[in-house]
Amino acid sequence: MGSDEMGTGEMRGFLRSDGRKGIRNVVVVAYLVECAHHVARRIVTLSDDMDVHLIGFPGCYPNTYAFDIMTKLCTHPNVGGVLLLSLGCESFNREALRQAVAASGRPVETLVIQQAGGTRATIEAGRDAVTRLKAIADQTPVVPMARHELVVGTICGGSDGTSGISANPAVGRCFDWLVEAGATCIFEETGELVGCERIMSDRAVTPELGAEIEACVQKAERYYTIMGFGSFAPGNAEGGLTTQEEKSMGAYSKSGSSPISGLIKPGDIPPSGGLYLMDVVPDGEPRFGFPNISDNAEIVELIASGSHVILFTTGRGSVVGSAISPVIKVCANPETYARLSDDMDVNAGRILEGKATLDEVGAEILTRVEAAASGERTVSEALGHQEFILTYKSFEPVGPACLPTRGRAA
Template sequence: MTETFDRQWTGYLRSDGRKGVRNLVLVIYTVQCAAFVAHAIAAGEDDVQVIGFPGCYDNQYAIRLVLSLARHPNVGAVLSVGLGCEYTQPARIAEAVEKSGRPAASFFIQDAGGTRSSTEKGKAIVADLRDRIRIETPRVAMGFRDLTLGAECGGSDGTSGLVGNPVVGRLFDRVVDAGGSAICEEIVEMIGLRDVILARAADDRARGELETAYAKAEHYCRDVRQYSISPGNFAGGLTTIEEKSMGAFAKSGSRPIQGVIKVGEQPPWPGMWVMDSVPDEHFMQFGYTNPNDTEGIMDLISGGSQIVLFITGRGSVIGSPVAPLVKVTGNSRTYSRMIEDMDFDAGRVLAGEMTLDEGADELGAMVADIAEGMPSKPEALGHREYFVMYKHQDTPDLDRGCRNVA
């Protein structure tokens, strides 16, 4: 049982001390007008992925999110491409990335020419960046203590709370015990669980953070009259947000919660963390908290998750850029029907074929394989969905704690 969580593999060392499980070149466009060229640059290129910011207007939250992905441990280099008119500045992104010790470049399409010439220019740059990081990035041994895992659920049904999320919760307990970190987002899927959540707080400070975040989420849901429960959840047997919340919260496992981080903020020290993605008070009517699963996955990656587990009872066909997505279902019917997209069948626990602990062990081995380089199914299928939301969150204190001293 313990052997799985003692496994070591070779990762990529970044100058901030964090370790990546991939070594990617990220192409970032700074306005929707540059999206076509950004995708054309990345098309057919190994280890080159795209994210982008849709609006012409800048937004501090979105810039923070984009920068946290640009300086993610799985990213080795960045090319930022703009059209030329927009508020968000590609050169400023490249500059921030270079300060993190990664090679970066940027250009405006209007300066480079049109679609074809910009694509050619971009392809030459990413080829050069990729060569550099393949040669220059130090390889280093890593294990579960160096991992931050995220967990998101989507398309939940009655099996998600019974086994899909609990298996991930057991995995998170093991990762935390091994000295690693785990992040759950979806604070709006904790509605109805105030006492349950507060009882998990590591200390008074964490309890205070959880209490504030919970109260904000409940206020937000009442204000917008939108709870994080959908027609598919109802059809799958979930009746109320309270019921869905209890199932969703099971993916946080049982270890003490260290506190609350915001989008773009990495856990300041290892352990189990909750991420708050709800817009802050003053601007609550601006932006949504979880408009879709992809947004939540992006948030978890912004917290430094090198791998994200996605638990879906009803099934889903999304993936993610930057960090591989691993699909777990507690519904064996969904697993067989969507086997081309599903990585792990936790429904075997319901069938009595394995225990939750055996499930967590097997899932841990799969996570280690993926960390070692094996593509997850969404990754192999080429899924790289991304979503950068406009919203307002108060600026978090990004220097809290000192993770790398430990």
């Protein structure tokens, strides 16, 4: 089935001043240190609005990665306004972030708890600020949106023995059709792709990019070995996965079969349509305070690189969503779907039961993407899931070999 055989839906976007289009128009309340987390959360809770989301960075010590990710999130196409919450003595450069948001054309306000009079006073001021920001965001022009303008990320979590034979390859089919239409697709989890580096290298659009892909997976393997953990969890074994190789091949199948156009790091915006691998493992030697890889942290990184929507495959079951961009749950296991159907968007387990083909489920996933881009709430959105994690990491910029498509954007 080709991409031209499926309807494009009635997608619409919120037009931002930089020309990008968002499929949501949320106001984010962003705390800049853990000491401001409670106040920010209360502001969001009391707003009682599905389009007011909580994000933030808990650390007091400055971190370039965290600042860059927060900047990319606050200027994401799905974001229409920003309220920054500061305690007042943290090291996060709140003024630089405010200036970056303002330069993007979005309304932004800053509240400093130590100056505003404490918890109660800041909460009240924050509620008023959110009302003002929402009113401005609601004036954003709504315009038609084409399939080639979509940016879609994918991740797997709670994998089991069914993930690599139903949900993951079905997402791969969806990715192939999106790439064929000129959209941007991002897959990641380099720590879960150990053993697949040569296969991915062969799909790279240049030999130099292929070498970079191999090197980034080797870095992930070293990182996991030194830190003493890996991507193969006890829950994977309980779910029927037998080896690291089996899990890696299953995770790899989410990428589909399109050529790999580039290698990016969290917060990098792909320069043109195509398929991109995201390297989520920190550069340099592993250090204290740097985390194991987690699903929600990786979702945040995919969103920071522009993903309008996230395709989340799961065999054992996961109920999480995300702030800013909707998450579409694709369930691999029909038994899991029967237990957790209220948390799932797509039952890819039908493939195992002989009730649907990979193409049919891939087409259903694409339809769900376009429905989300038409304003329809995903299941996790409707349930109020807005999980968010941002911690310390460190990355070096990608080299020119990683983005051979740079400068070829339409």
